[in-house]
Amino acid sequence: MISNDPAFHNSIDGQMSPDIQAAFHIFAAHWRKVNPDWQYPVHTHPMFEINVVLQGEQQMTVGNKSFIQKSGDILFIRPGVEHSSLGSNADCDMTYYCLHFDIDDLILRRALLTADAVSLSGNTPELLAIRSALDVIINSSILSESKDTHRNRLITLHASLQLLTALSGWVLSEMPLPADTEATENIVALANAIEGLLQESVITAAVTGERGGGIEDIAAKLGYSTTHCNRAFHQIYGMSPRQYLSRLIIRHAKLLLMDNNLSVESVAHRLGYRDVSHFSKQFKRWTGLPPMGYRRLTANPCTV
Numbered sequence: 055m056i057s058n059d060p061a062f063h064n065s066i067d068g069q070m071s072p073d074i075q076a077a078f079h080i081f082a083a084h085w086r087k088v089n090p091d092w093q094y095p096v097h098t099h100p101m102f103e104i105n106v107v108l109q110g111e112q113q114m115t116v117g118n119k120s121f122i123q124k125s126g127d128i129l130f131i132r133p134g135v136e137h138s139s140l141g142s143n144a145d146c147d148m149t150y151y152c153l154h155f156d157i158d159d160l161i162l163r164r165a166l167l168t169a170d171a172v173s174l175s176g177n178t179p180e181l182l183a184i185r186s187a188l189d190v191i192i193n194s195s196i197l198s199e200s201k202d203t204h205r206n207r208l209i210t211l212h213a214s215l216q217l218l219t220a221l222s223g224w225v226l227s228e229m230p231l232p233a234d235t236e237a238t239e240n241i242v243a244l245a246n247a248i249e250g251l252l253q254e255s256v257i258t259a260a261v262t263g264e265r266g267g268g269i270e271d272i273a274a275k276l277g278y279s280t281t282h283c284n285r286a287f288h289q290i291y292g293m294s295p296r297q298y299l300s301r302l303i304i305r306h307a308k309l310l311l312m313d314n315n316l317s318v319e320s321v322a323h324r325l326g327y328r329d330v331s332h333f334s335k336q337f338k339r340w341t342g343l344p345p346m347g348y349r350r351l352t353a354n355p356c357t358v
Contacts, residue, residue, distance in 0.1 A: 074158035077309060078218045081351070083153035085196045096138040100342035101154040102166060103131040106188055108337050110148035110323070113140040114174050123150075128185065129176040132167055132343070151192050157218070158305035161288045164292060166223040180227045183220035206223050245290035248283055249270055252295060256302045265326025269295040304340050307333075311349045 082101070085108075096115075107115065107123040114121045114129055116137045121129060131137050142148040157163050190213035194206050243325045245303040259265035267348050271293070287295045303325055308319040322333035338344045343351065 060081070076157065076162070077305070078155065078157050078214065080155045080191075080217075081152055083151075083191070083195065084236065085149070085151045085192065086151040087147060088141065089147055091141045092148075094137075094139040096136050098134050098136050098342075099154065100133045102133060103129075103137075103152060103154050104184075104188070105129045105131065105150060105152045106185070108149040108151055108192075110146055111143035112148050112150055114138070115140070119172065121173055126175070128188070129172055130169070130174050131172065132169075151188070151196070153188075153191070156308075158297065158308065160301045160305075161291075162222060162225065163301075164231065166221065169225055169228055171228065174224070180220065180224040180229070183223060184217065187217035187220050191217065203216050205331055207272045241286045241289060244276065244278065244283065244286045247276055248287050248295055249291070249298070251275070252299050252302060255299070257305055259326035260306070260324045268299070296302040300340070304337075307337055307345070308341075308348065311345055314349070321345065 085248055087109075105112075105123070107125055108129045111125075112123040114123060114137065116129060116131055117135050121127075123129060157166070174184060183218075191210055192210040194213060248269070255265050255267075264342055269283055269287075270280050273280040276283065284294055287293075287298070291298055295300075307321060307325055310316055311318075311325060316324075318334065319330045322330040325333065327333040336347055337348070341348060
């Protein structure tokens with residue numbers, strides 16, 4: 055806290071809201087009309103997928119479950135889950151729309167990854183909001199007859215942010231109510247301090263090429279045991295500091311790889327890796343793609 059900040063003069067009480075920084079990336083979005091013989095084989099990918107039928111019926115398999123999608127039905131597919139389409143469920147043409155997306159906000163991403171639902175069909179306000187945002191995206195980015203590309207892009211961007219809001223509302227509605235036992239202020243403060251130092255270690259690496267120590271060093275700096283820090287952090291963030299740090303590195307790696315002026319070696323160095331092959335192996339283990347494969351995917355998204 056800065057004591058000479060005029061905002062604090064004569065203040066009685068107050069509290070800072072957390073900073074928000076998130077990248078929501080939509081890619082490989084496509085509209086397609088197919089005949090009754092069309093099918094798509096079993097596959098996986100490292101992105102979230104939303105698939106909605108616009109006309110006709112589609113038979114989809116997600117994981118070990120089968121779904122019959124009718125017009126307006128939405129399927130939500132998590133990264134790494136095997137899925138395939140057996141095509142039209144009737145002897146007629148079928149039209150569908152599919153988009154892939156990723157989100158680097160750790161809390162929302164974790165909530166989406168742990169969501170059990172696959173079929174998002176229904177009339178709840180949250181699901182209607184998802185469908186409404188999808189309708190605008192489809193109409194503005196694919197089906198629009200307007201020649202004003204700048205306006206269409208702004209409309210699509212607005213609808214994409216609405217989709218992010220709708221997805222956040224949906225996972226909130228799916229989350230169980232918090233337990234009666236709440237974390238103490240000291241636990242919350244300690245977890246937030248650890249999170250700040252983890253963020254700082256990634257930022258420092260981007261400047262110096264050297265990433266700070268792990269949770270052991272952070273615990274020593276804060277004056278607590280490693281066990282206590284791990285327990286406090288997990289209670290607030292639902293994961294270990296090591297897992298959180300890995301996700302921070304993934305987020306920064308993805309953002310840096312979108313800059314074509316940076317080589318993979320430069321990206322690895324900015325993340326604190328001295329060995330680019332070690333970074334490449336870890337990135338592939340995290341995302342399912344090598345760094346250059348991810349760069350090509352984001353630069354020239356395929357339509358699968």
